[in-house]
Amino acid sequence: MISDSHRKKEGFQGQKAIVIPRKILSSKCANNHIISALYVTDIGYYPKAKYHYRERPHGADQHILIYCHEGKGEVTIEKNRFTIEAGEYVVVPMKIAHAYASDENKPWTIYWAHFKGTISDSIVSLIKKQVNGYKGFIQNNEKSIELFNEIYGQLEKGYSSDHLQYSNMCLWHFLSTFIYNQFDVKGKANQMDTIDKAIDFLKNKTDQVLGLEEIAAAVNLSVAHFSYLFKKKTGFTPIEYFNHLKVQKACQYLLFTDLRIKEIALELGIADQYYFSRMFSKVMGMSPNEYREKRIH
Structure with a gap:
């Protein structure tokens, strides 16, 4: 643990941070219909932040995301204590007691952002669900860092409505790179799980009729186990999902x-x-002919 005499909240060589004035947040963010759902309140970058330490016994007024780019540190959220190393990130929900500190021997380099908004609680819940806790790992960080710099660069130019709207619309994408890090910048799965593989299989078979047994066999699972996993991930049965893919293809033919x-x-x-x-009408809410006519006109 860092001794009291060495603790630093900020003051690191090369650091940068923006704290948006609270008056701006209330007048131009919280009341803006475009960005009130999710917006940045504070954002920063601390390189090799030796002795960096923060403790908030009553939590923060915003949610916090900290991404460790290099080095390592220690994070405590309520009674959960864990180490965060290069490539890992942590989300700290608002109003939750927490503390974090850079490692003295291998000080961390971190990108961090505070955010709030009407759907921010749901975003944090989704992150926690994805990583089964507070800490996750991000495999490809290039897009995340690029978006961080885009957000920071726009806010650095001031707090006009355009800069605030653009930067906070980028925030959605920034957070999504942590939530859905299994996708690369082209939208392809880096490490596909069994259900991803099944969906890819179905996408290439829309010209065929497949039974549940055949789909499950393609990913080497029993029908019961496969059906359970598929619906848990997608919210649909495999056959329902396959029909959706067929209808999606049909829409392209109609158009x-x-x-x-x-x-x-x-x-x-x-x-x-x-x-x-x-089948088409059940999915799309109109017949194929109606769909074609509606799109033409």
Whole structure:
């Protein structure tokens, strides 16, 4: 633990930080319909922050995300105490007692942001659900750091409505890189889990008719276990999801080709065009012909 005489809240070589005036937050963020759902209150970067230490017995008025780029430190949230190292991040919910400190021998370099807004609680809950706690690991940090710099750079230019709106719209993307770090910047899975693999399998089979047994076998799982995992992750049964993919493909045919409904059904492996129309209507809330007419006009 850092001795009292060495503790520092700030004052590190190369550090940068912006604390947005609370008057600006209340007048231009909290009351702005575009960004009131989620907005930055404070943001900063502390390189090699030796003796960095903060303790808030009553928590902060905002949620906090700290990303450790290099070195390591220690974080305590209520009674949960853990080490955070390079590549890891921690989320600290607002109003929760916490403390954190840089390691004396291997001081951390951190990117951090405080944020709040009407949906900020839900964002933090989602992060906690994804990492099963307060601490997570981010595999590819280039996009996160790029977005951090984009947010910081805009706020550095001042607090005009345009700068605030742009930077805080970037905040959504910034946080999403931590929540959904399994996707790279092109939207492809870096390390696909079993359900990701199953979805990729289904995407390439929209011209076929598949049974549940065949889909489960493609990822080497029993039907029961696969069905449970699939619905837990997606909210849909595998067959429902497969039908959604077929309908998505059908929408493209309806928009960009002159194929008749029967021909589109056959492209999707469905011999009965009436069955296809019913499936399409159930998903889209309108018939294939209505969809085509609506998009044309």
